[in-house]
Amino acid sequence: MTRPGTRPSSSGGTLDLADHVAITLVAAAAAVGCVGTVTTGLATLIAGSGWHTARPAVAVAALAGWPRHAADPARSFPPAWQPLLPAPAGMWLALLVTTVALAAASAATWRLTGRLLDHADSSPGVGRAGGAGFASRRDIRLHLSAAAVRARAPQTRPTV
Numbered sequence: 001m002t003r004p005g006t007r008p009s010s011s012g013g014t015l016d017l018a019d020h021v022a023i024t025l026v027a028a029a030a031a032v033g034c035v036g037t038v039t040t041g042l043a044t045l046i047a048g049s050g051w052h053t054a055r056p057a058v059a060v061a062a063l064a065g066w067p068r069h070a071a072d073p074a075r076s077f078p079p080a081w082q083p084l085l086p087a088p089a090g091m092w093l094a095l096l097v098t099t100v101a102l103a104a105a106s107a108a109t110w111r112l113t114g115r116l117l118d119h120a121d122s123s124p125g126v127g128r129a130g131g132a133g134f135a136s137r138r139d140i141r142l143h144l145s146a147a148a149v150r151a152r153a154p155q156t157r158p159t160v
Contacts, residue, residue: 031102035063035098037053039098040058040059042097047085073095
């Protein structure tokens with residue numbers, strides 16, 4: 001039995017709100033650090049300087065400074081980094097490519113873990129892979145299509 005406001009975890013314990021907040025903050029910090037570091041490496045590659053990555057702290061601080069230097073994002077980096085970085089269009093392209101790649105990887109991971117969790121749940125019910133949840137397209141077609149409703153009409157309204 002779990003307490004209200006908690007959710008059973010796969011290890012048998014429970015995750016409460018503090019656990020969810022902590023996991024979300026760690027994941028967000030890792031994502032920002034990843035975007036900053038990979039953007040720096042990709043930007044230096046675009047500039048023809050080879051692949052150079054800044055430490056995550058430097059990269060995140062530089063990303064935080066981009067709004068102040070939107071016209072020339074390289075100015076948000078320390079002076080030693082500025083000769084290695086491309087013109088503004090190259091910097092924005094590096095950020096766009098990195099962000100799209102991270103979003104695609106996140107979406108793929110989300111879908112994969114969702115499928116794995118669905119297959120791990122063997123409880124009976126409606127939904128994906130036999131687990132409780134939302135109805136699948138097949139369930140909707142079998143039970144809510146026009147043909148299915150007509151077939152059940154005598155049972156639902158016997159006087160019609």
